Amino acid sequence: MKIALPRLGNIEVMNETIITDMGHELIEIPPNTKRTLDLGVRYAPEYCCLPLKIVLGNFLEALELGAEGLIMAGGWGPCRFGYYAQVQRDILLDLGYDFKMIIIEIPRGNWNMLWENLNILRNGRSWSYFINQFRLGWQKILLMEKLENMVLSVRPREKVRGVSSRILKESMLKIKKAKNREMLKQIETETIHKFDENTDFQKQNLIRIALVGEFYVSLEPFTNHHLEEKLGYMGIEVVRKNTIEAWIGPIMRLKIFKDSFKEEQEIEEAAYPYLAHSVGGEGQTTVGNVVLAHKEGLDGAIQVIPFTCMPEIVAETILKKVSEDLDFPTLTLIYDEQTGEEGLNTRVEAFVDLLKKRRKGVRMSV
Ligand code: SF4
Incomplete structure (x- = not known):
């Protein structure tokens, strides 16, 4: 089968191992570009979050290249991610494409779909x-x-x-x-x-900023307008708080990822005084990670949000209180298809200036 997986940073490093080596043909989706975004925006409902639109754009590009199977991770509420794969599948079917959506998620109850999808991927191998x-x-x-x-x-x-x-x-x-x-x-x-x-x-004691927020936007450079590189070239050390490792374990509810669970527990405990339960997505994780970033002695945190992402909007509101209580600066950047480079750069530069001044002892409100 000709199979494609959506892009997410450098995740394609595993594609040959799990697709080509299993005897399938790998359809390599081109890197995310404005065309990818435009395709997704054209066919996705307006209210859908940005990651859904970009991944839909990936799938449209893959189908143009002849893909017959599209792999997508699934999940269970409370945010919209749990329905991503099904919404994307229905949009693509309505557009007349003929393909198989291979959804990988740990089921609640009926294991038939997972079993069927694993067998497609296994392709007769042991x-x-x-x-x-x-x-x-x-x-x-x-x-x-x-x-x-x-x-x-x-x-x-x-x-x-x-x-x-x-x-x-x-x-x-x-x-x-x-x-x-x-x-x-x-x-x-x-x-x-x-x-x-x-x-x-020799360059020591640089300003350090935690990058927190929604998983896809924080890990996909095209989507966050290459924020990590931008900060790096400004002389800032970025500490990335989201990882695929920490995301996959909990979302798949597989206890084999023991370290991910330990980390998840530590983050939940840090968030607890401000947000005692999950609000879906990375909402609670974002709050916990900001508290931990303060504890680790970082200078500030940048939260990245796709427009209309409810879990991150909840976190953003709570972060104002966290920031005040801990005297710890945070900046929230919201991304959608209209996000302009210049406005983003100005806000990031102003935040970095604030952190530099605080290092010099100038007290400014956070
Ligand atoms: S976390 Fe936010 S952006 Fe991601 S799927 Fe959920 S609502 Fe959408």
């Missing part, structure tokens, strides 16, 4: 081979996230502008082609060595 490929795919994701997190502290210290992004890009291509864990280990060692060679370790 279960042990299938599980091994998924394990390797998962190792790739973990390494991808480790290197992406490292680059956030290298970028503001890099000796030549742009070099750390280039090293990261080259490493992602190698991870994509890796066939076993030994190769991944080697890529990790080589990449860390290159990062070290290109880092000016």
Whole structure:
């Protein structure tokens, strides 16, 4: 089957392992661009959140390239993510496309759909081979996230502008082609060595900002207008609080991701005095992560929200109180298809100036 997966940062590093190596044909969706967004916006209902629109754009591009199967993660309320895959499937069917939506979610009750979808992906291979490929795919994701997190502290210290992004890009291509864990280990060692060679370790005590908020917008550079790179080139060390690792475990309710659960518990405890229960999406996580960022001695936090995202709107309201109580600056950036680059840059620059002044002892209201 010709299969495609939506884009999310560098997540495509696992695609060959779980698609091509299973005997399917991988349809590589082009990187997110304005065309992707325009396609999604044209066919999605206006009130839908931005990630749904961009992923719909991905699927339309994949179907144009001949995809027969589209893989999409599923979930269970209370936010709209639980219905994403079904809404996208129905829109595409209404447009006349012929394809199979392969939804991967842990069911509540009837396991037939998951079973059927896993069998499509398994494509007649043995279960042990299938599980091994998924394990390797998962190792790739973990390494991808480790290197992406490292680059956030290298970028503001890099000796030549742009070099750390280039090293990261080259490493992602190698991870994509890796066939076993030994190769991944080697890529990790080589990449860390290159990062070290290109880092000016004299640059210490930089301003550090936590990046919190909705999962997709915080991890997809096109959607957040390359916020991490922007801040890095301003000399800011970004501390990314959302990870695929921490997201997949809880959403799939699989206890094999033990560390993710430990982390989730710590975040919930930090959020508890302000928000004692989940409001869907990353709402409670955002509040907890801001409290933890303050505890870790960071200078401030930026919350990124797709327009109309209810969990993040709840969090934004609560963050005003958190920010006041802890004397900890936060900035909220809301993204939709109309978001303009200049306005965004101005707000980010003003926030960074505020943090720099606070470092110098100038007390300004948060
Ligand atoms: S978290 Fe927000 S943006 Fe993401 S699916 Fe839920 S409502 Fe939409």
